[in-house]
Amino acid sequence: MADHDQDGSAAGKPLQRAADPDAVVVAFASNPAFRAAEWSELSTPDNPYRRPVRPDDLEWVKFNREMPAEKSMRLSALLGHRMLRNINDLEISLVAPRDDEPIAGDRSSFYSQDNRIRSAMARPVLERHLYSFLDDALEPVSDADELSAWVSKRLAETKDLVAPSVLEQLTGAREATVFALIQYHGFMPAARAALGRAAIGEFPQSADEIGRLLQESYTDWVGRRPDYRALLRYGDLEQTPGAYWQLLLGSSLARGNHLMSLASDAARLPELLGAAWLLNHTGPRDTDAFRRCLPDALGMGADDDALRGLDLGVGWDDTPTLESVVGALITSFGQAALTGFQKGVAHAARLREIWDDDLTLQVSWADKIELHKEYAEKIHRYLEDNRIEVDLDTFVESEEETSTTHVHNEHRLVMVEEGDMRFWNNVTHTIELTAGDKILIPVTRLHGSTVLSGVCTYHQPIISDDLLKNII
Incomplete structure (x- = not known):
């Protein structure tokens, strides 16, 4: 069974925040089975209950409004559908091919009564956000x-x-x-x-x-x-x-x-x-x-x-x-x-x-990762030569720190300053990056990463559509 606080709720975000639709979603995502992925969890062939949803992103990704059609492949859609699938799968039998203590723990958390209560509260929030755009321009019949x-x-x-x-x-x-x-x-x-x-x-x-x-x-x-x-x-x-x-x-x-x-x-x-x-x-x-x-x-x-x-x-x-x-x-x-x-x-x-x-x-x-490495070099040179400043995020991560797969809502470069990291977008192979390497991650493309060295410092300049078109 899931660990419970003194008030009887499962460990995680308290249900008292339920009046806020986004808080409802955050509370549901706090289930231990949905925790962020670890380095060894690119695939989980023995564990049908392990469903990483990047809970930390939910602090700024909002679900209390309808999602416009043009954002149907962006981050809130990916995270929202991960959580909605976890809700839907509560009603069918998911049987693991084997059993051990971690699998049993995730199964207990996944099927817990608390998770069912939170899922019932989160479902309407997620369904409204994810599917409302489909009703656009539908002429009713008589x-x-x-x-x-x-x-x-x-x-x-x-x-x-x-x-x-x-x-x-x-x-x-x-x-x-x-x-x-x-x-x-x-x-x-x-x-x-x-x-x-x-x-x-x-x-x-x-x-x-x-x-x-x-x-x-x-x-x-x-x-x-x-x-x-x-x-x-x-x-x-x-x-x-x-x-x-x-x-x-x-x-x-x-x-x-x-x-x-x-x-x-x-x-x-x-x-x-x-x-x-x-x-x-x-x-x-x-x-x-x-x-x-x-x-x-x-x-x-x-x-x-x-x-x-x-x-x-x-x-x-x-x-x-x-x-x-x-x-x-x-x-x-x-x-x-x-x-x-x-x-x-x-x-x-x-x-x-x-x-x-x-x-x-x-x-x-x-299929064109090497080409997107070339694009990244070209974009970086263009920014440097023309002294163009763009917004960027910088990350300093330690060995085995893993980024659960996600998409970005804008084009980004990944530029490794120090250390080694591994990017992946499929189960068949990985992309090794080391100091000085760069790669372009286009908007809405699914990817994840793991740090391989003791420490890794990398930057992610944000590239607008117009700037990207001008360069490549």
């Missing part, structure tokens, strides 16, 4: 026919993913593909679990088909597990939920959280069905695109059974008509079902687009 026409038009507008074609073109195709597989591991099992969770309940005869669809999706996923595990092994990855927590993009977490949050509220079943409808439409295309690039990158046969382990759809073999599903929803939820279903489709489509952009940018940057 009847089933209008919804059907709107859905047909929206589905026709969904474009093919860019990321799979980019993966095939990169020098480090295996590394990039492994990273993409980690993202799939981060959200697709969660999406299927959400649909399975929604299937648990009592459905009237008019909604029997809906219950069947939800159950079928999870049953299909359970049947794929052996192939899914085999697929992960081709990338030297483990199946444990959260095993590669620090390498999950905020946009990957957002896609899983979307369906899990909808499934947590039975009143939003029409919205959940709309999101699933979008995945059912885009899933075959997205699956085929990724399956084409997997064999060469991972060294597997083109007809390997493990490829069945990758499916970005919902596993529906016999999809009923939209009219029959919407009709059943209207019978149970009234006209509100129209708006809910529409929102589900629109929001899932937008999150898919953001994820594609995010993944494409991340793997493209990670």
Whole structure:
């Protein structure tokens, strides 16, 4: 069990501050299982409860306001979705592949009653911050026919993913593909679990088909597990939920959280069905695109059974008509079902687009690290030659001091003045930096670091968009 203070609350931020939305989030993040990462925790394949969220950042990152669309890949989105996923995962079984004292301690903290209370308070704060921007410019429909026409038009507008074609073109195709597989591991099992969770309940005869669809999706996923595990092994990855927590993009977490949050509220079943409808439409295309690039990158046969382990759809073999599903929803939820279903489709489509952009940018940057070292040298020379002063942060850190993976809300240089450090943005390799080395970290690119020497001093000049464009 978690350690408790005399007032009965778990050790951490006191619940008395609950009137402040940001304090609610800080209190939830103070769970010991969410503490900042240590140097050995780039991956945690044996511990599904260890979920670093960079709690120190929450002192200045604010969640008490809506997040604008243009910030959907920035730091508050990443941190917010990490915490929201921790909330959503409280309602499913996370079973560790083995047990020891640290794992048992994190499990106790993760599933503690105190954590559940704090999660219930933090959920609405985080969901409002993370998802409100999705409602922008959504024209409501008035009847089933209008919804059907709107859905047909929206589905026709969904474009093919860019990321799979980019993966095939990169020098480090295996590394990039492994990273993409980690993202799939981060959200697709969660999406299927959400649909399975929604299937648990009592459905009237008019909604029997809906219950069947939800159950079928999870049953299909359970049947794929052996192939899914085999697929992960081709990338030297483990199946444990959260095993590669620090390498999950905020946009990957957002896609899983979307369906899990909808499934947590039975009143939003029409919205959940709309999101699933979008995945059912885009899933075959997205699956085929990724399956084409997997064999060469991972060294597997083109007809390997493990490829069945990758499916970005919902596993529906016999999809009923939209009219029959919407009709059943209207019978149970009234006209509100129209708006809910529409929102589900629109929001899932937008999150898919953001994820594609995010993944494409991340793997493209990670594949060109040497080029971004050259960019950093060029930018530094430009600033020196033109005597341009920019804001910068300076850090003095000791050996094994680790920075949990994060993103920056602006472009930054990393310039090592003294000592040695290791940067990482994937499970496949690390980037060694020593005194005099520099690297450009573009805005919203996921990375972490660990100090290797007794002490390391490094600087992070902040580079504006305009300045960056002028230089490179």
